[in-house]
Amino acid sequence: MFLCVAGFFPDGHENECVQFELDVAPEFNQAVLDRVGWSSLEEGVRHGVVALTATQVRQIESVLGQPIPSDLDICISVFA
Known part of the structure; x- marks a missing residue:
């Protein structure tokens, strides 16, 4: 299993596809x-x-040391 951070355009945008995707490296799992x-x-x-x-x-960005787009709706989920 792994954590995935994904970003989508805000509600109402005609494009509902994933615009940003980041799989969290296992060593960062607990902090995230x-x-x-x-x-x-x-x-x-x-x-x-x-x-x-x-x-x-912003906290997850700090943990990962990697920027996450601020203009998207960001969510997190676990993939098995």
Whole structure:
């Protein structure tokens, strides 16, 4: 299982395809899970796709050391 951060155009945009996708490296899983409030990947599976707040996005950006677009709606999910 792995964490995936994805970004979509805001609601109402005609293009509903994924515009940004980032698979979280395993060594960052726990730090990202902590930012989302999940205790494990299994808990993330139960939640499905979850929208992230702007604060969570910036925190995850800091953990990963990688920018995440601020003009998209960002969500997180666990893929098995």
